[in-house]
Amino acid sequence: MTNSGDFGGSQELDRLKAMLENWRTSLVDLSGRNRLLNFRHTKSATLEISTPSAQDLVEGLARGWDFAPLPDEEPEVGEGTRPGDVLLAKKGDRGDGIVTQKATAPSLLRALNSLRAKATQIFNDYGLWTLNLGVGMLRWREDGAETGSDAPLVLMPVVIERARNGRIRLRASDDEEPRLNPALKVKLEQFHIDWTSVGEQDPSDLRAVLSAAARAVAGKAGWQISDRVVLALFASHKESMYQDLLDNEDRVLGSDLVRAMALGPNSGLASDRFDFEAIELDRIDELSPPEDSPLVLDADASxxxxxxAAVAGRSFVLDGPPGTGKSQTITNMIAGLMHAGRSVLFVSEKAAALDVVLDRLKSVGLDSYALALHSHNTSRKAVAQELGRVLAEEPRAPQLSQQTLAQARELRLALSAYAEAMNEVRVNRPGFGRDLRLWL
Incomplete structure (x- = not known):
């Protein structure tokens, strides 16, 4: 637990708590722009699933559901035909597959292609799979408001693929797991609604979730729980970060680094807690000889x-434009810290940055020490398989012979001496300038 004795006084602790709360709330959009709290259909990239029922859909999602065949053009209401008859013709028999609000095959195909393309792009950029079924819906509204908003209760990751019979199929993602809507829990805290009973339910048990949710909101006039199912893109990673900061508030407040970032010069920390002098470039070979450093890839002096600095346990910001070797430097940092017996957590907003560093670790035989925990690697099955693989392996880092190290030291000294000689300032001798001008 964090107490005021760890700080200069309770005022500093209050300021730090306020800063942490600002960081936390900035992660979550509780306004009507958040699709997790205010779901609305778009023209091309959301689908309302009317058939099969929510329970049947969830139970058969592992094997997959085909979308029901549709005509190329919307049927016309002819003489003697009622609009309701056309609607029944669209829905068809339950065995035909998934039925949505789309009336023609082209419009359905456009929506499915748009969903799949956008989900794939987000996955490639950020390593997040956002294509989900929103199963179960809470109709809620602000106190005093006349209109309500819809929020999905459960998010079930799915993929869209073409089946062998040529029809489009929707099935559960093998790499992701169902989860409760994390934004809903945060929002309902504002209404002083205890959502604990819902959070304790298995997200794949739809009946239990719906029942617990109905009990939780029973006292709110105009609030309703339904078994609606929608297909759309739902991103919930920031809400998960919010909950993590909330659950681990004491640990975060106890971090000197967080304290320094939040309070700056008023943090009350010792002046040398994070301040340090990097090794001077002209002394890097003397104080950190490359042949004695745990480098796995080429590196210049900077x-x-x-x-x-990283191996010495210093905290710092490394800044540089693209193409200056930051990923290579990070790889060397990770290898150096591993050599020192340290554990490393490497995070990035873009999945591509993680993959680049992981590929470079693999190129030098260190992939058995790396556990990828992003994108499709986050499922329990994938983590268990990866742990099993590395436990069964006995990686051995190649060692350089003493003769090779001595030769590298001699070559470095020779090159350094040449560079020093080339940059040495010499006194101009009589006639030297005249001879130089003749050569030019």
Whole structure:
């Protein structure tokens, strides 16, 4: 637990708590723009599933559901035909597959292609799978408001694929797991609604979730629970970060680094807690010889500065434009810290940055020490398989012989001496300038 004795006084602790709360709330959009709290259909990239029922759909999602065949053009209401008859013709028999609000095959195909393309793009950029079924819906409204909003209760990750029979199929994602809508829990805290009983339910048990949700909101006039099912893109990673910061508030408040970032010069920390002098470039070979450093990839003097600081346990910001070797430097940092017996958590907003570093670790034989925990690697099955693989392996890092190290030291000294000689300032001798002008 964090107490005021760890700080200069309760005022500093209150300021730190307020800053942490600002960071936390900035992660979650509780306004009507958040689709997790205010779901609305778009023209091309959301689908309302009317058939099969929510329970049947969930139970058969593992094997997959085909979309019901539709005509190329919307049927016309002819003489003697009622609009309701056309609607029944669209829905067809339950065995035909999934039925949505789309009336023609082209319109359904456009919506499915749009959903799949956008989900794939987000996955490639950020490593997040956002294509979900929103199963079960809470109709809620602000106190005093006349109109309500719809929020899905359960998010079930799915994929869209073409089946062998040529029809489009929707099935559960093998790499992701169902989860409760995390934004809904945060929002309902504002209404002082205890959502604990819902959070304790298995997200795949739809009946239990709906029943617990109905009990939780029973006292709110105009609030309703339904078994609606929609297909759309739902991103919930920021809400998960919010909950993590909330559950671990004491640990976060106890971090000197968080304290320094939040309070700055008023943090009350010792002046040398994070301040340090990096090794000077002209002394890097003397204080951190490359042949004695745990480098796995090529590195220049400035990159070796950063690696030496990281291995020494320093906290710092490494800044540089694209193409200057930041990923390579990070790889060397990770290898150096592993060599020192440390554990490393490497995070990035873009999945591509994680993949680049992981590929470079693999290229030097260190992939058995790396556990990828992003995108499709986050499922329990994938983590268990990866742990099983590395436990069964006995990776051995290649060692350089003492003769090779001695030769590398000699070559470095020779090159350094040449560079020093080339940059040495010499006194101009009589006639030297005249001879130089003749040569030019």
């Amino acid at each position: 990159q070796r500065q950063a690696v030496a």
